[in-house]
Amino acid sequence: MTYQARLDRQLRIPQWNQNILARARVGVVGDNELLTSLYLLAAAALGVNQLRVVAPRLDERLISLARRLNPDWQLNHFEGYYTHPLCQEIFRQCNLVVDLSHFGLADKILLEQAFQGTLTVIRGFTWEDGQEQGFKIFTYLKGREWLELQEVVSQVNLPGKADSRDGVLDIIAAGLILEETKNILLGGRISPELIRYQRPRLALPARLPAIGIVGAGALGNFVGLGLALAGFKEMSFFDPDVIEVTNLNRQVFFAGAVGAGKARTLADRLNRLFDTQASAVQDYFGEGTDMGGFEVIFDCVDNFASRIALSEACAAAGTILISGGSDVAGGQVVAYHPHRQPQTPATLLGLYDIVGRRPGESRHRQRAACVYQPDPAVIMTNQIIAGFMVEAGRKVLAGLEAPPLFYDAEADQKFSTST
Numbered sequence: 001m002t003y004q005a006r007l008d009r010q011l012r013i014p015q016w017n018q019n020i021l022a023r024a025r026v027g028v029v030g031d032n033e034l035l036t037s038l039y040l041l042a043a044a045a046l047g048v049n050q051l052r053v054v055a056p057r058l059d060e061r062l063i064s065l066a067r068r069l070n071p072d073w074q075l076n077h078f079e080g081y082y083t084h085p086l087c088q089e090i091f092r093q094c095n096l097v098v099d100l101s102h103f104g105l106a107d108k109i110l111l112e113q114a115f116q117g118t119l120t121v122i123r124g125f126t127w128e129d130g131q132e133q134g135f136k137i138f139t140y141l142k143g144r145e146w147l148e149l150q151e152v153v154s155q156v157n158l159p160g161k162a163d164s165r166d167g168v169l170d171i172i173a174a175g176l177i178l179e180e181t182k183n184i185l186l187g188g189r190i191s192p193e194l195i196r197y198q199r200p201r202l203a204l205p206a207r208l209p210a211i212g213i214v215g216a217g218a219l220g221n222f223v224g225l226g227l228a229l230a231g232f233k234e235m236s237f238f239d240p241d242v243i244e245v246t247n248l249n250r251q252v253f254f255a256g257a258v259g260a261g262k263a264r265t266l267a268d269r270l271n272r273l274f275d276t277q278a279s280a281v282q283d284y285f286g287e288g289t290d291m292g293g294f295e296v297i298f299d300c301v302d303n304f305a306s307r308i309a310l311s312e313a314c315a316a317a318g319t320i321l322i323s324g325g326s327d328v329a330g331g332q333v334v335a336y337h338p339h340r341q342p343q344t345p346a347t348l349l350g351l352y353d354i355v356g357r358r359p360g361e362s363r364h365r366q367r368a369a370c371v372y373q374p375d376p377a378v379i380m381t382n383q384i385i386a387g388f389m390v391e392a393g394r395k396v397l398a399g400l401e402a403p404p405l406f407y408d409a410e411a412d413q414k415f416s417t418s419t
Contacts, residue, residue, distance in 0.1 A: 009246050034164040081159040082109065097119055111149070126173055140152075175380045286309075331382075
């Protein structure tokens with residue numbers, strides 16, 4: 001596997017400079033092993049090759065995936081907590097530090113270093129307060145002395161037990177933090193706003209539903225991971241494609257499996273690593289597919305014709321549908337419920353008009369691997385959109401409203417619920 005082949009899809013982005021990412025030194029401070037490890041896994045997939053991490057522990061399942069994805073990845077892990085200014089020596093040669101910790105002492109030491117003008121710090125964390133959960137992300141460099149800064153310093157001063165509040169929120173937050181990392185390293189525009197998200201705590205349904213996931217590519221990888229981390233067990237993946245080397249900059253479960261079927265590989269690895277009960281169908285989800293056994297369908301396909309077909313099939317069967325789409329700079333998530341949210345994703349997103357303007361496009365997808373359709377793609381938007389797809393599915397199953405969500409990586413306000 002060559003460096004260029006694995007990263008081909010992001011090397012196609014205009015003004016992209018992979019050499020800068022490969023040479024950059026990024027420091028990471030963490031105490032939540034899942035959030036920290038999800039960030040490290042995504043960074044490895046992106047080709048950020050040199051990381052120095054201070055954390056008491058990491059999730060070895062995810063770190064193993066990272067090492068297999070990126071043979072050039074260099075991880076220096078210093079086991080422990082970031083509790084003294086002398087620890088700054090660890091990050092002396094780093095271009096930036098990502099602070100994922102949940103204790104104020106680390107926050108203050110790093111922010112003081114940034115205030116002195118010697119370091120750029122991305123502060124990101126998930127939080128829980130009673131029945132509310134969410135995340136906050138803020139990039140601090142000298143000159144950004146904002147009132148919002150007080151919102152990102154933990155009120156708990158000393159380190160303690162910092163287990164994951166919610167694995168799905170960790171997936172989304174890690175993607176957003178990596179997007180900020182990429183922008184800093186490549187000279188892009190960092191977010192001028194405090195990035196925040198909040199919603200009620202989401203519990204597992206009393207009876208776990210059978211879930212169908214159509215598409216086992218980048219969205220499918222992270223939807224499967226998100227469902228597993230949220231506690232869902234029974235899921236079936238539908239995808240006729242085989243794994244290509246160009247998938248490996250964002251489809252994190254496929255290292256060492258080029259040429260194998262996507263659906264089967266993803267199901268097997270989720271079962272082995274996360275104790276799910278996933279199955280695979282190495283075929284299209286077509287008009288004749290029996291939907292009777294599924295209570296929820298996740299649409300993770302990469303073309304409009306298939307998304308229309310899924311919208312129509314779920315509307316006809318009265319099946320909940322969570323539809324997601326992404327590109328290099330954003331994406332959208334739309335939920336369909338036959339009673340509470342009856343407008344299908346195809347109608348709400350105007351997919352009929354889009355397909356209608358392409359007279360040569362078939363309503364039936366023809367199998368074509370990514371190497372033959374070389375659109376630019378990166379891990380971050382897929383990770384973020386997939387996380388929000390799982391969020392929407394959990395909300396619908398909990399009887400809550402899940403309005404359409406639109407994500408724009410380049411906007412000041414990252415998330416909106418209007419078209």
